[in-house]
Amino acid sequence: MKTFSREWLLSETPASRAQAAWGRRYRLLLDLTSNGLAVAGFLIVVVCLVASLGAPWFATHDPSLQELGNRLARPSATHWLGTDELGRDVWSRMLWGGRVTLGMVIVVVMAVAPVGLAVGCISGYAGGTVDRVMMRVTDVFLAFPRLVLALAFVAALKPGVESAILAIVLTAWPPYARLARAETLTIRDADFIAAVRLTGASPARIVLRHVAPLCVPSLVVRVTLDLGTFILTAAALGFLGMGAQPPSPEWGAMIATTKRFIFDQWWVPTAPGIAIFMVSLAFNLLGDGLRDVLDPKQR
Amino acid sequence: MLVDISNLRISFPGRNGPSRAVRGVSLSIDREKVAIVGESGSGKSLTARALMKLLPDTATVEADRLAFDGTDILGADERAMRRLRGKRMGFILQDPKFSLNPVQTVGDQVAEAWRLHKGGGKREAREATIDLFAQVKIRDPGKVVDAWPHEVSGGMGQRIMIAMMLAADPELLIADEPTSALDATVQAEILRLVEDLVSRRGMGLMLISHDLPLVSHFCDRVVVMYAGRVMETLTADKLGHAEHPYTRGLLACLPSLEAPRRRLPTLSRDPAWLEPTRTTP
Amino acid sequence: MTTTDAIRVDDLKVRYGDFEAVKGVSFDVPAGGSFGLVGESGSGKSTILRALAGLDRSGWTGGIAFEGRTVARTRDRAFFRSVQMVFQDPYGSLHPRQTVDRILCEPLDVHGIADTEKRIARGLDEVGIPQAFRFRYPHQLSGGQRQRIAIARALILEPRILLLDEPTSALDVSVQAEILNLLVDLREERGLTFVTVTHNLAVVAHLCDRLGVMQAGVMVEQLSVEDLRLGRARHPHTRELRALTVGLEAP
Numbered sequence: 001m002k003t004f005s006r007e008w009l010l011s012e013t014p015a016s017r018a019q020a021a022w023g024r025r026y027r028l029l030l031d032l033t034s035n036g037l038a039v040a041g042f043l044i045v046v047v048c049l050v051a052s053l054g055a056p057w058f059a060t061h062d063p064s065l066q067e068l069g070n071r072l073a074r075p076s077a078t079h080w081l082g083t084d085e086l087g088r089d090v091w092s093r094m095l096w097g098g099r100v101t102l103g104m105v106i107v108v109v110m111a112v113a114p115v116g117l118a119v120g121c122i123s124g125y126a127g128g129t130v131d132r133v134m135m136r137v138t139d140v141f142l143a144f145p146r147l148v149l150a151l152a153f154v155a156a157l158k159p160g161v162e163s164a165i166l167a168i169v170l171t172a173w174p175p176y177a178r179l180a181r182a183e184t185l186t187i188r189d190a191d192f193i194a195a196v197r198l199t200g201a202s203p204a205r206i207v208l209r210h211v212a213p214l215c216v217p218s219l220v221v222r223v224t225l226d227l228g229t230f231i232l233t234a235a236a237l238g239f240l241g242m243g244a245q246p247p248s249p250e251w252g253a254m255i256a257t258t259k260r261f262i263f264d265q266w267w268v269p270t271a272p273g274i275a276i277f278m279v280s281l282a283f284n285l286l287g288d289g290l291r292d293v294l295d296p297k298q299r
Numbered sequence: 300m301l302v303d304i305s306n307l308r309i310s311f312p313g314r315n316g317p318s319r320a321v322r323g324v325s326l327s328i329d330r331e332k333v334a335i336v337g338e339s340g341s342g343k344s345l346t347a348r349a350l351m352k353l354l355p356d357t358a359t360v361e362a363d364r365l366a367f368d369g370t371d372i373l374g375a376d377e378r379a380m381r382r383l384r385g386k387r388m389g390f391i392l393q394d395p396k397f398s399l400n401p402v403q404t405v406g407d408q409v410a411e412a413w414r415l416h417k418g419g420g421k422r423e424a425r426e427a428t429i430d431l432f433a434q435v436k437i438r439d440p441g442k443v444v445d446a447w448p449h450e451v452s453g454g455m456g457q458r459i460m461i462a463m464m465l466a467a468d469p470e471l472l473i474a475d476e477p478t479s480a481l482d483a484t485v486q487a488e489i490l491r492l493v494e495d496l497v498s499r500r501g502m503g504l505m506l507i508s509h510d511l512p513l514v515s516h517f518c519d520r521v522v523v524m525y526a527g528r529v530m531e532t533l534t535a536d537k538l539g540h541a542e543h544p545y546t547r548g549l550l551a552c553l554p555s556l557e558a559p560r561r562r563l564p565t566l567s568r569d570p571a572w573l574e575p576t577r578t579t580p
Numbered sequence: 581m582t583t584t585d586a587i588r589v590d591d592l593k594v595r596y597g598d599f600e601a602v603k604g605v606s607f608d609v610p611a612g613g614s615f616g617l618v619g620e621s622g623s624g625k626s627t628i629l630r631a632l633a634g635l636d637r638s639g640w641t642g643g644i645a646f647e648g649r650t651v652a653r654t655r656d657r658a659f660f661r662s663v664q665m666v667f668q669d670p671y672g673s674l675h676p677r678q679t680v681d682r683i684l685c686e687p688l689d690v691h692g693i694a695d696t697e698k699r700i701a702r703g704l705d706e707v708g709i710p711q712a713f714r715f716r717y718p719h720q721l722s723g724g725q726r727q728r729i730a731i732a733r734a735l736i737l738e739p740r741i742l743l744l745d746e747p748t749s750a751l752d753v754s755v756q757a758e759i760l761n762l763l764v765d766l767r768e769e770r771g772l773t774f775v776t777v778t779h780n781l782a783v784v785a786h787l788c789d790r791l792g793v794m795q796a797g798v799m800v801e802q803l804s805v806e807d808l809r810l811g812r813a814r815h816p817h818t819r820e821l822r823a824l825t826v827g828l829e830a831p
Contacts, residue, residue: 338752484821484824510753553782554780554782554786555782556781
């Protein structure tokens with residue numbers, strides 16, 4: 001009977017595949033929730049995601065509605081975080097901007113992690129010439145300064161969110177490939193992999209079903225730690241005018257266009273700045289917590 | 300009395316309450332050779348680590364008495380322990396590979412240990428090291444001092460570790476499975492060396508091992524542990540006449556070259572062994 | 581009709597770069613026989629076993645034949661249905677993130693064998709593991725239980741030849757006795773051919789009929805366990821190993 005009770009989940013004698021799998025997940029969850037900072041990070045992330053997704057409901061104004069008579073207003077009852085240089089409501093723009101910024105970051109992660117995992121695992125498990133060629137290609141990408149390559153790339157294409165995503169992905173995957181390869185190298189000569197080879201399994205099956213799952217935890221940790229960097233890169237591209245284009249609200253771009261008001265109307269660029277800071281910090285806290293829980297060397 | 304342990308208890312926090320790894324161990328060691336023997340999980344290594352205060356922070360250690368040469372270990376602070384560890388209590392681990400610094404020649408490492416305890420100049424230390432190497436019967440000590448850790452074999456590495464321990468002239472040598480990573484031929488040599496050095500210098504020896512017949516050849520007394528408790532303490536030559544069923548079971552379940560049996564007797568563990576008993580230490 | 585040997589090794593040489601780990605070793609094991617490879621660490625005994633299992637990546641020369649068929653460096657899938665291996669360290673030979681069920685299922689899956697449920701249940705029975713343990717992870721098992729699972733995994737494809745790499749040296753002596761009994765029983769029931777690598781002469785004497793003594797990549801002597809027991813060894817290294825075992829055996 002599937003009853004997700006505490007006893008069922010923590011049973012030392014699971015009676016089915018599902019129970020064993022859920023039990024393992026539940027234990028990970030328990031470990032994670034015992035880490036206060038990780039939970040705090042997780043909550044901040046959830047709040048940000050909900051706020052961004054629910055922007056149509058939480059926003060008090062149309063994010064692109066200009067009130068030129070009310071430029072750079074102080075925070076007030078009508079404009080909770082004030083207005084920007086075109087009289088647009090900062091609070092509403094921040095919510096809508098979260099969609100763009102967080103959306104970019106999520107797409108980047110979904111592209112970067114699998115590419116890095118695949119390249120790293122195949123390279124590490126195959127060894128020899130395959131490994132050498134794949135790692136040199138990785139080195140080439142790794143050798144470029146990320147922001148410069150991204151800038152060149154965006155400049156060659158047209159500035160915009162899609163180009164920014166592509167640019168970040170292109171420069172972000174090599175460390176993941178390196179990490180996955182390093183993990184694979186420690187796993188590939190382990191006895192339990194030798195035992196799988198002795199079943200007659202194909203290399204593809206071994207990599208996919210036995211090696212890659214063991215590399216995923218460290219990649220997940222790395223991703224959460226890197227998310228902050230991705231946000232900052234996306235923001236930096238936006239700041240330099242290479243990311244999201246006006247009037248579309250994006251946190252980096254919001255800071256960029258209002259940076260000259262920092263001394264007189266400090267609240268205008270500060271609000272998106274705090275948002276970037278909070279989300280980056282939250283992801284880092286969550287990443288630290290996940291590392292403690294998922295580190296295979298701890299069990 | 301060099302080591303005096305009375306009713307030592309060690310527990311670790313677990314999800315379902317604390318797990319008690321050592322439950323009331325009492326033993327004492329004078330300037331003699333004592334083996335602590337048990338299977339994995341018997342608490343033998345934890346007992347030794349408690350004596351050196353090298354347990355992880357999560358461990359809870361309680362005892363009626365835990366003393367080294369009259370010094371209370373439970374109440375000792377880290378500084379006091381540093382004066383004991385290495386200086387008065389030498390410690391040899393299972394695998395020399397993990398105990399030697401890979402980026403320093405073995406001679407330098409031993410010389411450093413010697414200078415730490417004895418002071419003196421570099422040349423003096425080097426000579427002392429060569430002398431120590433000769434004492435642990437390294438064949439060409441003048442050459443081995445300049446070797447790197449990866450260039451020495453397991454047996455040689457263990458000899459070097461022993462030399463490093465001897466640099467401080469400790470009163471007690473704690474050896475935790477010092478030979479289980481080594482080949483049979485080397486194993487006996489190292490144990491013989493340890494026994495010889497300990498006897499000649501009048502030191503105490505606490506030899507921790509899982510191999511009951513092996514250590515009985517090199518020790519005066521054997522303490523048999525099971526599940527965090529002392530089952531039996533007996534003199535090594537009386538091992539053949541052990542009384543406790545656990546000790547007898549451990550000896551009986553070994554396969555034998557000389558006396559073959561088709562089936563090996565297996566050990567049935569009596570829950571009563573886990574009951575606290577008041578035995579005289 | 582002449583009975584073909586289960587395993588025939590002819591002038592096997594294995595080298596890693598400049599280092600020759602195995603220097604021309606030959607031996608054969610009759611079907612249903614049990615052969616022991618004895619020696620100290622670095623003598624090349626485990627290297628031979630890995631070459632036999634097809635796990636050697638660097639390449640070997642010489643001839644290896646199983647049941648009359650010569651095998652190449654890489655093996656086809658069918659090979660693994662007749663030859664399987666048990667590893668030394670039960671803590672390292674089971675995938676840390678897979679349940680017992682998944683571990684036993686994998687060989688069946690690879691070979692497209694359908695009645696997994698029945699086979700896994702029987703496999704656990706054979707090695708004396710309760711069915712309740714089927715969905716546990718390796719870290720929820722003791723060392724002896726893990727080694728039993730490793731043996732069950734090796735046997736689930738019903739091989740005729742089992743290669744054992746120090747199958748008990750990572751275990752406590754009381755558990756060692758249980759595993760040795762289990763191996764003896766399984767060999768008898770299934771008529772398996774064993775090749776066992778070990779440094780422990782008493783284990784060899786218990787598990788094997790013949791043994792080869794390895795020293796520095798050379799098989800210095802082959803003799804029956806009976807001869808070893810009675811001290812009829814000729815090579816000094818064999819005698820030295822025997823003397824150590826006999827000397828330390830009795831308390």
